Amino acid sequence: MKQTSFMLVADRAIRNLGLPLIGITVFLSVWQFTSGRIDTSLGKFPGPAMVWEQAGGLLQEFRDEKIREVDFHARQEKRNAKLKIQRPDTAIQMRSYSGAPTFPQQIATSLKTVFTGFTLAAVIAIPLGIVIGLSSAVYKAINPIIQLFKPVSPLAWLPLVTIVVSSVYINVIDGMPKSYVTSAFVVMLCCLWPTVINTAVGVTSVSSDWVNVSKVLRLNFFRHIRYIIFPAAVPMIFTGLRLSLSTAWMVLIAAEMLSQNPGLGKFVWDEFQNGNSNSLGRIMVAVLTIGLIGYALDRGMLFLQQHFSWDKQALLR
Amino acid sequence: MSAVFSKRQSSPTLAILAAALCVCALLVSIQATASDMPEKWELKFGFIKLTDMVPLAVAYEKGFFEDEDLTVTLEAQANWKVLFDRVSSGELDGAHMLAPMPLGTATGALGSTPIITPFTMSYNGAAITVSNEVWAQMRPGVALDGDKPKHPVSAATLKPVLESYAKSGKNLNLGMTFPVGTHNYMLRYWLAAGGINPGLYAPEKGDSSGTVGAQAFLSVVPPPQMVPTMEAGTTAGYCVGEPWNQQAVAKGLGVPVITSEQIWAGGSDKVFGIREDFYTKYPNTTIRTVKALIRASQWLDANNNGNRPEAVKMISRPIYVGADEKVIANSMTGTFEFEKGDRRAIPEFNTFFKEVYGIPYYSDAIWWMTQMRRWGHIAAPQSDNWYMGMAKKAYRPDVYLLAAKELIAEGTMQASDFPDLAQEDFVQAPQASRLDGAVFDALKPNQFIDGFAIGLKGE
Numbered sequence: 160m161k162q163t164s165f166m167l168v169a170d171r172a173i174r175n176l177g178l179p180l181i182g183i184t185v186f187l188s189v190w191q192f193t194s195g196r197i198d199t200s201l202g203k204f205p206g207p208a209m210v211w212e213q214a215g216g217l218l219q220e221f222r223d224e225k226i227r228e229v230d231f232h233a234r235q236e237k238r239n240a241k242l243k244i245q246r247p248d249t250a251i252q253m254r255s256y257s258g259a260p261t262f263p264q265q266i267a268t269s270l271k272t273v274f275t276g277f278t279l280a281a282v283i284a285i286p287l288g289i290v291i292g293l294s295s296a297v298y299k300a301i302n303p304i305i306q307l308f309k310p311v312s313p314l315a316w317l318p319l320v321t322i323v324v325s326s327v328y329i330n331v332i333d334g335m336p337k338s339y340v341t342s343a344f345v346v347m348l349c350c351l352w353p354t355v356i357n358t359a360v361g362v363t364s365v366s367s368d369w370v371n372v373s374k375v376l377r378l379n380f381f382r383h384i385r386y387i388i389f390p391a392a393v394p395m396i397f398t399g400l401r402l403s404l405s406t407a408w409m410v411l412i413a414a415e416m417l418s419q420n421p422g423l424g425k426f427v428w429d430e431f432q433n434g435n436s437n438s439l440g441r442i443m444v445a446v447l448t449i450g451l452i453g454y455a456l457d458r459g460m461l462f463l464q465q466h467f468s469w470d471k472q473a474l475l476r
Numbered sequence: 477m478s479a480v481f482s483k484r485q486s487s488p489t490l491a492i493l494a495a496a497l498c499v500c501a502l503l504v505s506i507q508a509t510a511s512d513m514p515e516k517w518e519l520k521f522g523f524i525k526l527t528d529m530v531p532l533a534v535a536y537e538k539g540f541f542e543d544e545d546l547t548v549t550l551e552a553q554a555n556w557k558v559l560f561d562r563v564s565s566g567e568l569d570g571a572h573m574l575a576p577m578p579l580g581t582a583t584g585a586l587g588s589t590p591i592i593t594p595f596t597m598s599y600n601g602a603a604i605t606v607s608n609e610v611w612a613q614m615r616p617g618v619a620l621d622g623d624k625p626k627h628p629v630s631a632a633t634l635k636p637v638l639e640s641y642a643k644s645g646k647n648l649n650l651g652m653t654f655p656v657g658t659h660n661y662m663l664r665y666w667l668a669a670g671g672i673n674p675g676l677y678a679p680e681k682g683d684s685s686g687t688v689g690a691q692a693f694l695s696v697v698p699p700p701q702m703v704p705t706m707e708a709g710t711t712a713g714y715c716v717g718e719p720w721n722q723q724a725v726a727k728g729l730g731v732p733v734i735t736s737e738q739i740w741a742g743g744s745d746k747v748f749g750i751r752e753d754f755y756t757k758y759p760n761t762t763i764r765t766v767k768a769l770i771r772a773s774q775w776l777d778a779n780n781n782g783n784r785p786e787a788v789k790m791i792s793r794p795i796y797v798g799a800d801e802k803v804i805a806n807s808m809t810g811t812f813e814f815e816k817g818d819r820r821a822i823p824e825f826n827t828f829f830k831e832v833y834g835i836p837y838y839s840d841a842i843w844w845m846t847q848m849r850r851w852g853h854i855a856a857p858q859s860d861n862w863y864m865g866m867a868k869k870a871y872r873p874d875v876y877l878l879a880a881k882e883l884i885a886e887g888t889m890q891a892s893d894f895p896d897l898a899q900e901d902f903v904q905a906p907q908a909s910r911l912d913g914a915v916f917d918a919l920k921p922n923q924f925i926d927g928f929a930i931g932l933k934g935e
Contacts (some may be wrong), residue, residue: 220794379700419554419558429798434798435803
């Protein structure tokens with residue numbers, strides 16, 4: 160009995176830890192092996208070791224930038240003290256540091272942008288999906304439009320959004336520059352559709368028994384949605400949201416590359432433009448970071464889905 | 477006032493008193509302008525990853541912007557189009573620009589937001605590079621000086637390449653950075669001087685491809701993509717600033733054939749561009765920015781280019797130009813590599829301050845406009861006076877003058893650092909091109925335009 164339970168644990172450990180480890184090891188060695196054989200105009204394609212080194216370099220840059228920031232504030236205090244003596248009447252301004260964004264800051268900007276776009280999309284897509292799911296007339300009316308816009312690449316939207324944002328969004332709010340609004344809008348336009356479609360499907364496939372329950376109880380429209388339709392459609396809504404979020408993350412990188420929104424996409428583009436011997440390694444660091452964050456976002460959504468779903472037994476992957 | 481100073485009451489004491497008062501007022505007013513606080517102090521300037529953005533980096537890193545009480549953020553832009561649009565829309569307060577860009581806005585060839593330049597960021601510094609394959613076909617026709625090609629290399633040596641391309645039904649595609657831009661006009665000048673027609677722009681007919689009657693086809697490629705695009709075979713060569721010519725040599729992908737000072741010596745290449753209404757709204761900020769840039773330029777050329785290695789280190793950081801230090805160092809420290817191993821001294825290749833001071837000369841503006849007319853960006857013939865009028869609209873040495881005077885007044889720089897500013901008319905003496913000998917006289921632009929065999933005429 161004891162022995163079998165030990166075997167079980169060992170078996171599980173091998174499955175959950177051992178197999179992924181084997182996968183990663185094989186991947187790393189294939190990567191190391193092939194990268195050494197690809198000669199580019201920027202030197203050899205970076206292998207795992209070089210990428211690790213570049214990640215360290217990026218961390219070092221972050222630390223250096225922090226030191227520069229401290230120096231900046233020290234200089235500012237000196238200047239202000241001088242100004243106070245020379246011109247006592249001028250208001251002393253405390254200015255924030257204007258250095259270039261470091262890698263962690265770029266990650267933060269990207270996350271902020273993706274969440275803005277994603278939230279906007281969810282706010283529009285869930286109600287729209289419910290309406291479409293409830294009424295086949297609305298579905299027929301809107302479906303061609305959804306099918307038309309669903310496959311459009313973010314790159315096609317970008318010039319239009321850029322021009323519209325720059326002419327409509329005139330009074331720029333602090334902390335929300337035009338490039339940020341542009342990227343967020345492009346993200347929204349592209350990640351709208353999975354949520355709309357999945358929500359609609361979720362709503363249409365609500366069991367007719369439950370709808371009848373609602374009829375028997377004579378729930379009004381809003382209560383009908385709140386207590387019957389919405390909970391029943393939650394698993395599908397979340398499936399849509401998960402798809403939307405991963406689309407959003409992919410779209411964002413492309414949008415940032417072109418709209419100059421300071422984020423991971425711009426980091427990749429800038430490094431491509433730099434074209435120095437470290438550029439490829441640094442881009443690989445960004446690629447892996449993008450992947451890890453995308454993975455984390457997906458897991459996060461999965462967690463929320465499990466939390467909100469009424470059917471805790473359903474197998475989710 | 478008139479009652480106080482009426483004739484009857486005037487006396488020597490009063491006169492002296494009045495004079496003293498005047499002097500005091502003058503002193504106070506100088507004091508006031510010299511220390512007027514910037515109206516806007518948080519600024520974002522754009523740049524393209526080219527070595528000639530270096531005055532901005534120096535002004536930032538050396539604290540010259542901070543000395544002027546400005547908090548500046550420098551941001552790399554994807555390409556000239558993005559940069560220009562973002563200055564026009566106000567997302568950027570100012571930027572490193574191609575010298576013809578402000579002139580494009582003045583003459584109507586480029587957008588509708590007037591852009592001015594109070595400061596020239598760099599002189600010379602562009603080059604034309606061709607792929608190894610093209611160079612191999614050109615080289616037999618190139619005149620030699622010893623065993624090395626004699627400079628300047630004429631574009632006439634491209635003719636065998638054109639013929640072989642025509643036989644296989646291919647176009648000769650070349651890259652430049654922006655239509656109303658330095659590199660486009662330089663490349664066209666070189667091609668046309670060798671008898672190859674680069675094609676005309678015909679905006680009045682709605683044709684902005686610039687390929688009317690073309691033998692060689694020019695298209696826009698962002699500077700950092702020049703080398704990859706040529707490597708991919710999309711272009712056979714290009715005209716661009718540094719480090720993207722030396723990059724091609726370092727990677728063994730191409731050979732620079734001519735540098736821009738051979739075409740036009742001491743020509744302005746990049747300017748610092750701002751919207752005209754930025755200056756009217758924020759005059760103190762503008763003047764302070766120009767002061768910082770003048771100091772940066774002077775620092776770059778000081779000690780007989782002794783500060784250049786430090787500048788190279790500065791801009792090789794990924795947030796600025798980001799190319800490898802030794803590639804940037806090639807041109808910035810006064811040497812230029814043509815064929816692998818053919819290293820030549822060109823001390824004036826990247827000039828910032830020496831003999832030109834960063835002044836936005838009217839004559840520079842007019843040189844660029846002659847090329848804009850020649851290739852059709854200025855659609856109709858214009859009088860010589862018109863050219864001067866347009867130059868004065870976009871190039872603003874008057875702002876430069878205010879900044880220079882403040883620097884002298886506060887003792888940061890000496891009057892001897894500058895030319896005689898009181899005598900300056902901002903028009904440089906006529907000069908002949910080393911490439912084709914054409915003489916450019918800024919007061920007679922039409923004569924210059926009419927002298928060219930290929931291209932539109934002046935009148």
